[in-house]
Amino acid sequence: MTPNKDVRADRRTDVGTRADTRADARADADVAEIARLLPAPDRRPLPHTQHLHHKEQLMQHIDRDRTDSPARPARPAFSARRLLRPAILVPVTALALAGILTTSVVLTTGDDTATTTTASRDVRPAAALLDQISDAAGKNEELTVRDDQFAYTRQKDQGADLTSGKAVMEPLKESESWVAQDPGPLRKLGIVKEDGETLPINAQLGDTEGTPEGFGRPTYHWLASLPTDPDKLLHFLYAKTPESDDQERDQAVFERIGGLLGGVTPPKAAAALYRAAAKIPGVTKAPAAHDAIGRHGVGIAREDTTFHTRTEWVFDRQDLTFLGSRSYLVKDTQYGKKGTLMSSEAILDFAVVDKAGQEPSRARES
Structure with a gap:
């Protein structure tokens, strides 16, 4: 049985x-x-700037879900550049380049015309301009920045909201931020003041143990550890930039360099970053470049052939001081017509301060 x-x-x-x-x-x-x-999903990526913008929006929802207080204000949607690059004594997106450069290379401020040189340097217009910017950056004073200090930046910026499927430009806003230089990892990266509210800047999305210094938070001391030889630095940047089928490789590295052009940068590292950028294919001059508040200057640009955007860095015509940046569409896409602005910023003030929330004027007087 x-x-x-x-x-x-x-x-x-x-x-x-x-x-x-x-x-x-x-x-x-x-x-x-x-x-x-x-229908087949649209596999084209958001621009790196907008990708980080929406990551920040997600973090806002997570912050709200983690608190029982309905009155707690949401974190502001910081621009991607501010999230990526703390700024101390220099703009968020580039280095403050003091002094007019005296060199044998002739600076041209118009279209990409011929450039003369008496030295064995790359004579392409964009490379020649970056060479001058590099020389100016290399002449900056080496600073002593303590781990307990903060980067203060005051700027105006705006970005396009893509949640509707179309690029909708947000209003130009002024903000002040204080970002810690502690190597970390840190859960609270600093504070930001915008629209009359002062709120914390939290660790980047995914950094459950806090965000350490590095590409996402380039402190002065971390930047000092980078290779200063342009070829070695460029090799390092390509090796540390993840490959993706959704973004042109050279553009990804160009944006990675853009993410490092902020904060108090050691002169040798600053010079190497600009000379490394000059070696990336597709980098050109931008003779009509201007920042978010309309200040015109000489520019360096590169177009992303995957997403059809052009990113420009703007420098003062006289002393090569960084003014700001912007990006816009160079082809009709689902997000807008050719010429549609995607992001823009202008740096107004910057300094090193001892405490989060301290005004630069008080720091300079002390």
Whole structure:
């Protein structure tokens, strides 16, 4: 009797298994049919700036979900550049380049015309301009920045909101930020003051143990550790920039350099960053470049052929001081027409201060 019961039990198990298999197959077929009927997903990436913007919006929702207080204000949607680059004594997106450069290379401020040189340097217009910017950056004073100090930056910026499927430009806003130079990792990176509210800047999305110094938070001391030889630095940047089918490789490295052009940068590191940028294919001059408040200057630019955006860095014509940056569409896309502005910023003031919330004027007087 027992053997027959076991056989019947095995048969029932086998029948149940076959039934489950058929059900799984039907479910897979249903999923495949639904996928066939739906339109293909748009696999084009957001620009790096907007990608970080929406990451910050997600963090706002997470912050609200973690608190029981409905009156707690949401964190402001910081620009991607401010999230990526703390600024001390220099702009968020580039280095303050003091002094007019005296060099044999002739600076041209118009279209990409011929450039003369008496030295064995790259004479392409963009490379020649970056060479001058590099020389100016290399002449800056080496600073002593303590780990307990903060980067103060006052700027005006705006970015396009893409949540509707179209680029909707947000109003130009002025903000002040104080970013810690502690190597970390830190859960609270500093504070920001915008629209009359002072709120914390939290660690980047995914940094559950805090954000350490590095590409996402380039402190002065971390920047000092970078290779100062332009070729070695460029090799390092390519090696540390993740590959992606959704973004042109050279553009990704160009943006990575842009993410490091802020904060108090050691002169040798600053010079190497600009000379490394000059070696990236597709980098050009931008003779009509201007920042968020309309200040015109000489510019360095590169176009992303994947997402069809152009990013420009703007420098003062006389002393090569960084003024700001902007990016815009260079081709009609689903987000807007050619020429649609995607982001823009202008640096107004910057300093090193001892405490978060301290005004630069007080720091200079002390």
